[in-house]
Amino acid sequence: MSRFWSPVVQNLSPYVPGEQPRQDGVVKLNTNENPYPPSAHALAAIASAADRLRLYPDPSALALRETIADHYGVAPEEVFVGNGSDEVLAHTFQALLKHDAPLLFPDITYSFYPVYCSLYGIRYEEVPLDAAMGVEIADYRLPCGAIILPNPNAPTGIGLSRETIGRLLAEHPDQPVVIDEAYVDFGGESAVPLVARHDNLLIVQTLSKSRALAGLRVGFAIGQRPLIEALERVKDSFNSYPLDCLAIAGAAAAIKDGAWFAETRQRIMASRQSLVRDLSELGFEVLPSVANFVFGRHRGYSGADLAARLRERGVLVRHFGKPRIEDFLRITVGTEEQCSRLIAVLRDLI
Numbered sequence: 428m429s430r431f432w433s434p435v436v437q438n439l440s441p442y443v444p445g446e447q448p449r450q451d452g453v454v455k456l457n458t459n460e461n462p463y464p465p466s467a468h469a470l471a472a473i474a475s476a477a478d479r480l481r482l483y484p485d486p487s488a489l490a491l492r493e494t495i496a497d498h499y500g501v502a503p504e505e506v507f508v509g510n511g512s513d514e515v516l517a518h519t520f521q522a523l524l525k526h527d528a529p530l531l532f533p534d535i536t537y538s539f540y541p542v543y544c545s546l547y548g549i550r551y552e553e554v555p556l557d558a559a560m561g562v563e564i565a566d567y568r569l570p571c572g573a574i575i576l577p578n579p580n581a582p583t584g585i586g587l588s589r590e591t592i593g594r595l596l597a598e599h600p601d602q603p604v605v606i607d608e609a610y611v612d613f614g615g616e617s618a619v620p621l622v623a624r625h626d627n628l629l630i631v632q633t634l635s636k637s638r639a640l641a642g643l644r645v646g647f648a649i650g651q652r653p654l655i656e657a658l659e660r661v662k663d664s665f666n667s668y669p670l671d672c673l674a675i676a677g678a679a680a681a682i683k684d685g686a687w688f689a690e691t692r693q694r695i696m697a698s699r700q701s702l703v704r705d706l707s708e709l710g711f712e713v714l715p716s717v718a719n720f721v722f723g724r725h726r727g728y729s730g731a732d733l734a735a736r737l738r739e740r741g742v743l744v745r746h747f748g749k750p751r752i753e754d755f756l757r758i759t760v761g762t763e764e765q766c767s768r769l770i771a772v773l774r775d776l777i
């Protein structure tokens with residue numbers, strides 16, 4: 428606290444990202460990174476883009492937007508890119524989600540959403556997940572200015588079908604509906620095909636998870652032109668060059684590498700299946716996940732205690748001290764070896 432702080436800063440409760448340990452040898456299953464190295468084509472593109480570092484990058488990142496547009500079957504003008512999907516989301520909150528009526532999102536969801544609301548002064552209401560920890564779209568029939576949902580939801584990993592998202596859109600034709608698809612590539616159903624029919628739909632995705640490029644910081648949004656234009660207006664009032672030339676080149680090459688993508692996502696989905704089976708055998712109740720993480724609790728142990736004891740043994744997982752989920756652990760699906768190590772340590776502890 429300082430007398431120099433503005434009232435906004437005094438009232439912020441900033442987001443706390445998962446720990447990034449400095450020492451090697453830690454089994455890091457706490458921040459939903461991809462356990463495999465990125466596409467070799469992406470790394471080569473990043474290396475050769477270094478020749479252009481003297482110059483400012485293309486402020487509109489057109490080459491990357493064209494690649495994304497081509498991949499998803501939309502027009503480049505329907506694509507917005509930013510410095511990680513967190514930045515895309517931040518602009519979205521300011522550009523599309525701030526209205527007189529409250530913004531709706533689940534009570535248990537990505538914990539950055541309320542932080543953006545306090546930064547931008549957005550009124551919001553949290554809609555409780557149902558008893559099975561799922562999003563029930565009928566519960567969103569409330570007066571509201573906009574809706575944001577991650578699909579699959581984080582930290583539960585539970586997904587909604589495209590048909591369900593279509594029903595949500597049909598019920599709220601006059602409000603912007605944002606679907607945060609950070610984890611959709613691990614078995615979820617993307618709502619991108621609905622963009623052509625719904626002028627109120629914005630999809631946000633990231634290259635941090637399924638493309639293994641969390642360190643490059645690239646995210647994007649897909650929506651009809653007026654929604655994208657709103658994001659561009661905020662971006663061009665904030666930072667003209669959010670993506671550097673390495674990020675633009677690496678991200679485009681990663682999107683084009685279909686073989687790398689297909690292989691690594693299959694491996695992660697297969698590891699998820701064995702991880703769920705092993706955790707269940709150890710007495711965990713694990714929610715049905717279509718993400719690159721699982722969310723589960725053990726009947727006999729507190730979540731905080733298990734997370735702390737795993738940490739002492741060099742295994743990091745994420746624990747949220749929040750009502751309803753305080754006994755859950757969110758565990759990123761790692762390599763086969765990392766998952767085996769986690770299970771071996773848990774067998775010792777339980």
Ligand SMILES: Cc1ncc(COP(=O)(O)O)c(C=O)c1O
Nearest residue numbers: 511512513537581609633635646
């Ligand atoms: C639901 C959700 N959305 C968005 C993000 C942001 O990802 P990034 O800023 O790395 O693109 C995360 C990161 O963990 C997330 O869990």
